[in-house]
Amino acid sequence: xxxxxxxxxxxxxxxxxxxxxxxxxxxxxxxxxxxxxxxxxxxxxxxxxxxxxxxxxxxxxxxxxxxxxxxxxxxxxxxxxxxxxxxxxxxxxxxxxxxxxxxxxxxxxxxxxxxxxxxxxxxxxxxxxxxxxxxxxxxxxxxxxxxxxxxxxxxxxxxxxxxxxxxxxxxxxxxxxxxxxxxxxxxxxxxxxxxxxxxxxxxxxxxxxxxxxxxxxxxxxxxxxxxxxxx
Amino acid sequence: xxxxxxxxxxxxxxxxxxxxxxxxxxxxxxxxxxxxxxxxxxxxxxxxxxxxxxxxxxxxxxxxxxxxxxxxxxxxxxxxxxxxxxxxxxxxxxxxxxxxxxxxxxxxxxxxxxxxxxxxxxxxxxxxxxxxxxxxxxxxxxxxxxxxxxxxxxxxxxxxxxxxxxxxxxxxxxxxxxxxxxxxxxxxxxxxxxxxxxxxxxxxxxxxxxxxxxxxxxxxxxxxxxxxxxx
Numbered sequence: 001x002x003x004x005x006x007x008x009x010x011x012x013x014x015x016x017x018x019x020x021x022x023x024x025x026x027x028x029x030x031x032x033x034x035x036x037x038x039x040x041x042x043x044x045x046x047x048x049x050x051x052x053x054x055x056x057x058x059x060x061x062x063x064x065x066x067x068x069x070x071x072x073x074x075x076x077x078x079x080x081x082x083x084x085x086x087x088x089x090x091x092x093x094x095x096x097x098x099x100x101x102x103x104x105x106x107x108x109x110x111x112x113x114x115x116x117x118x119x120x121x122x123x124x125x126x127x128x129x130x131x132x133x134x135x136x137x138x139x140x141x142x143x144x145x146x147x148x149x150x151x152x153x154x155x156x157x158x159x160x161x162x163x164x165x166x167x168x169x170x171x172x173x174x175x176x177x178x179x180x181x182x183x184x185x186x187x188x189x190x191x192x193x194x195x196x197x198x199x200x201x202x203x204x205x206x207x208x209x210x211x212x213x214x215x216x217x218x219x220x221x222x223x224x225x226x227x228x229x230x231x
Numbered sequence: 232x233x234x235x236x237x238x239x240x241x242x243x244x245x246x247x248x249x250x251x252x253x254x255x256x257x258x259x260x261x262x263x264x265x266x267x268x269x270x271x272x273x274x275x276x277x278x279x280x281x282x283x284x285x286x287x288x289x290x291x292x293x294x295x296x297x298x299x300x301x302x303x304x305x306x307x308x309x310x311x312x313x314x315x316x317x318x319x320x321x322x323x324x325x326x327x328x329x330x331x332x333x334x335x336x337x338x339x340x341x342x343x344x345x346x347x348x349x350x351x352x353x354x355x356x357x358x359x360x361x362x363x364x365x366x367x368x369x370x371x372x373x374x375x376x377x378x379x380x381x382x383x384x385x386x387x388x389x390x391x392x393x394x395x396x397x398x399x400x401x402x403x404x405x406x407x408x409x410x411x412x413x414x415x416x417x418x419x420x421x422x423x424x425x426x427x428x429x430x431x432x433x434x435x436x437x438x439x440x441x442x443x444x445x446x447x448x449x450x451x452x453x454x455x456x457x458x459x460x461x462x
Contacts, residue, residue, distance in 0.1 A: 019257035019413070022283070026250035026386070029281035038283065045276070045286055050260035052253070052269065053286040055276055104414075125414055142418045154414025155257070159387065163420050176423035176433045177440075182250070183335075183356055183385025185424025186417035187373045189394050192407035193416025202407045209408075 004035040006169055009066040009093070011086065011106075012038040012056050015076025018048035019155050020103040024070060027162035030178045031170055039063055041085055049075045060089040065096035068165065072158070073104030073124060078217050081112040081224050090115060099165060101150045103158040105217070110151075111136055112224035114231065120146040124154035125195055126210050127217055133225040156193075159184060235266040237400055240297040240324070242317065242337075243269040243287050246307025249279035250386050251334040255301060258393035261409045262401055270294055272316055280306045291320040296327035299396060303389070304335030304355060309448050312343040312455050321346060330396060332381045334389035336448070341382075342367055343455035345462065351377040355385035356426055357441050358448055364456040387424075390415060 008028050010021050021038075029036050038057045040046055045053040069090065080086050090113040094100045102110050107123040110116050111134030121136045122128060122144040131138040142153050143161045150168075152161030163184075167175040192198040198206075239259050241252050252269075260267050269288045271277055276284040300321065302311075311317050321344040325331045333341050338354040341347050342365030352367045353359060353375040362369040373384050374392045381399075383392030394415075398406040423429040429437075 017257070018253055022249055022253035022257075025281075025283055026248070026253075029283075036281070036283070050256075050267070051288075052256055052260075052267070055284040055286075057282075142416070143420075154412075156390065156413050156415040156417065160418050160420060167420065172421070173433065173436075176421045176429060177437050179419060179421055179423040180426070180429045180433055180437050181385075181441075182387050183424060184387040184417075184419055185373070185428060186387065186415075186419065187391050188410060188415055188417065189374075189391060189398065190403070190407045190410055192410040193414060195411070197416060198407060198411045202404065202411055205404075206408050206411050210412075 005033040006067045007035045008068040009037040009039050009063060010070045012040045012046050012054060013076050013080050014046055015049045015074060016072050017074030017155055018052050020072030020074055020158050023158035024162035027166060027178055030181060031166055066093055068099045068101060069093050069097050071102040071106035071109045073106040077105045077109055078220050080109050081220050087113045099148050099150055103152040103161055104154050107131060107151045108221060114228055119149045120144055121151040122153045126214055130218055130221040133221050236264040237298045238266045239299040240268040240270050240294060241301045243271045243277050243285055244307050244311050245277055246280045246305060247303050248305030248386055249283050251303030251305055251389050254389035255393035258397060258409055261412060262397055297324055299330045299332060300324050300328050302333040302337035302340045304337040308336045308340055309451050311340050312451050318344045330379050330381055334383040334392055335385050338382045339452060345459055350380045351375055352382040353384045357445055361449055361452040364452050
């Protein structure tokens with residue numbers, strides 16, 4: 001068997017939002033000659049924010065280089081922003097990559113590692129403003145590319161994001177074949193997918209439910225910003 | 232802790248297409264008072280068609296009743312259509328459920344279990360015609376409901392499908408809040424998500440790559456149809 005042409009690593013951390021990772025994994029895994037690597041500190045099963053457990057395939061320590069690194073988001077991202085093993089790994093692996101990427105609040109982790117300073121980037125709508133604390137320029141678009149940084153917005157954006165990355169790596173035809181294989185012809189049942197389009201009452205109730213968690217996330221982002229300033 | 236109001240089970244079988252399951256799991260898991268059960272014969276890690284391993288949470292044997300059963304699709308569905316343990320489980324659990332559901336070619340498994348005879352249903356665009364061999368009426372829509380059967384089309388349809396099921400179980404407001412949480416405001420980079428919209432050359436090349444597998448699937452569907460006729 002010949003070695004794969006493209007090696008894509010995704011960080012699989014406790015309490016991630018699993019669709020931030022599984023959406024892109026489904027897209028990336030359909031590229032020809034690709035190897036997908038699910039990275040964590042150990043090879044024990046990792047529980048997502050709502051309990052589903054996925055197995056890592058490689059430890060940080062055993063990963064020497066990648067073509068793409070991708071950091072998904074989810075509640076556990078708050079702990080990850082202060083996790084030295086993860087930040088160290090991201091700083092070590094990023095220079096080996098063609099693309100340094102994230103989905104959802106994974107961009108805040110890239111930012112905490114100092115990898116988005118001076119870059120345009122996106123994140124989940126609830127927390128995109130926090131990017132500016134980490135030296136990035138927040139851009140409210142679904143997929144944002146600035147040089148070799150490609151970031152996706154919240155959760156389901158990971159599918160649009162990954163099709164964009166595949167087009168960069170393997171061309172538009174391959175990306176379109178994957179879109180057709182995955183029957184990605186979305187028909188959301190409601191107009192409720194962004195604060196711009198959702199009914200105001202739905203936006204208000206969702207913001208209220210998230211408020212205390214977003215405030216906690218902000219405290220951690222502020223601490224990460226201080227550490228970056230002292231580096 | 233109070234018992235959950237809603238118990239949703241998804242069949243987690245070897246060589247499934249993981250996004251057929253992980254998309255709906257992400258949506259369902261955000262319902263209030265819900266329990267998600269990932270069902271297989273054992274609790275060992277189950278590998279998807281492209282290798283990602285997920286842990287089941289409950290065996291068929293230990294599952295007595297559910298509010299919703301959902302069968303995802305993927306290449307392993309071909310083996311599943313002739314797997315007596317699975318077909319027996321589906322026939323036993325379906326009468327306990329408010330909704331009997333599938334994503335992608337999971338509908339062919341429901342059909343092989345005799346659970347779609349006389350129902351309108353959908354499946355992945357490549358294989359939807361095979362539903363008629365199993366007594367169902369194929370409908371080329373993204374989400375199809377007929378009485379208490381709700382079926383989704385290929386892979387990414389599982390997200391639209393699951394938001395539809397949540398609206399049935401918990402109301403439109405809950406479904407819209409989940410859509411907003413997941414920032415499900417899709418912007419596919421190409422018009423290539425269905426054979427109706429994709430460039431003809433992309434449709435042709437994708438069909439050619441799938442042809443031998445689809446033929447093998449058809450042989451198994453034909454055998455399943457014969458067994459159904461003799462029941």
